[in-house]
Amino acid sequence: MKLKHLLASSLLAWGLSAQAAPMVIKFSHVVADSTPKGQAALKFKELAEKKLPGKVEVQVFPNSQLFGDGKEMEALALGDVQIIAPSLSKFGKYTKKLQVFDLPFLFKDIQAVDRFQHSKAGEALLHSMEKKGITGLGYLHNGMKQLSANKPLGNPSDAKGLKFRIQQSDVLEAQFRAVGANPQKLAFSEVYQALQTGVVDGQENTWSNIYSKKFYEVQQYIMESNHGLVDYMVIVNSKWWNGLPADIRKGLSEAMSEAIKFGNDAAFNEAAAFREKVIAAHKARVLPMNKDHLDAWRTAMKPVWKQFEGEIGPDLIQDAQKANN
Numbered sequence: 001m002k003l004k005h006l007l008a009s010s011l012l013a014w015g016l017s018a019q020a021a022p023m024v025i026k027f028s029h030v031v032a033d034s035t036p037k038g039q040a041a042l043k044f045k046e047l048a049e050k051k052l053p054g055k056v057e058v059q060v061f062p063n064s065q066l067f068g069d070g071k072e073m074e075a076l077a078l079g080d081v082q083i084i085a086p087s088l089s090k091f092g093k094y095t096k097k098l099q100v101f102d103l104p105f106l107f108k109d110i111q112a113v114d115r116f117q118h119s120k121a122g123e124a125l126l127h128s129m130e131k132k133g134i135t136g137l138g139y140l141h142n143g144m145k146q147l148s149a150n151k152p153l154g155n156p157s158d159a160k161g162l163k164f165r166i167q168q169s170d171v172l173e174a175q176f177r178a179v180g181a182n183p184q185k186l187a188f189s190e191v192y193q194a195l196q197t198g199v200v201d202g203q204e205n206t207w208s209n210i211y212s213k214k215f216y217e218v219q220q221y222i223m224e225s226n227h228g229l230v231d232y233m234v235i236v237n238s239k240w241w242n243g244l245p246a247d248i249r250k251g252l253s254e255a256m257s258e259a260i261k262f263g264n265d266a267a268f269n270e271a272a273a274f275r276e277k278v279i280a281a282h283k284a285r286v287l288p289m290n291k292d293h294l295d296a297w298r299t300a301m302k303p304v305w306k307q308f309e310g311e312i313g314p315d316l317i318q319d320a321q322k323a324n325n
């Protein structure tokens with residue numbers, strides 16, 4: 001009788017422990033919850049836990065709370081985090097192909113970017129790092145970049161000698177050197193203080209990042225240049241992803257696809273609203289750039305395309321250009 005009770009208790013305890021521990025999935029990113037990426041991450045948590053009740057628990061860590069953009073790739077490789085969404089500028093160590101997204105004045109607007117990312121060439125880039133243990137699940141939009149500084153930048157010569165914060169990207173470094181500026185590679189979490197203390201004179205970013213990180217408080221002018229792109233790739237560790245039970249992987253894939261669409265819709269719809277919020281704060285002056293100014297910047301930065309054509313591939317650059325039509 002005692003043996004029966006002991007066996008029943010053991011089975012009950014094993015059953016409870018097997019049911020009581022959902023798989024914890026950590027999603028780490030470096031921007032605010034209010035940005036398109038932040039909204040997408042929270043939507044993914046909601047959808048994944050709804051599709052896989054009791055099987056997964058998604059923990060979202062915004063604002064570099066868990067890992068900054070200098071450490072998150074290493075954390076993914078080590079299994080300390082399961083999902084990250086780095087800027088497309090951060091993949092230079094893993095593939096040179098993604099540098100296509102950093103080429104200045106390549107895309108005329110975010111809609112063109114979206115068309116390219118959904119093309120055969122764009123989709124192939126999601127799988128371009130699998131030999132390095134990284135699988136892309138999709139692209140998340142933030143938006144087109146604007147230039148900011150403490151002086152107006154009407155012409156490229158106005159940037160000469162200024163220090164600009166950039167992401168870890170050789171293309172972005174070359175872009176600013178092409179106009180005589182001094183690029184400084186800094187983590188995203190350090191940008192506000194660097195601008196505030198004069199470590200750098202200016203930066204480039206999207207309206208949502210400029211507003212949510214309050215860069216407009218420490219910059220006098222924001223030029224509407226739309227000269228480049230801040231987008232992200234949602235990535236996972238390939239070994240972890242391929243080792244998931246089929247039902248978990250299917251549910252997470254579906255949740256991520258829906259969350260990416262949600263975040264990208266927000267990026268499309270909210271860019272103008274973030275711009276208006278920056279203007280309404282009455283701190284930085286927003287300066288439109290006319291065709292002559294933009295043509296001058298485009299001409300000054302165009303040699304960067306040729307400089308990186310060999311690494312990126314001329315065919316990929318042409319595929320990206322076709323998305324503008």
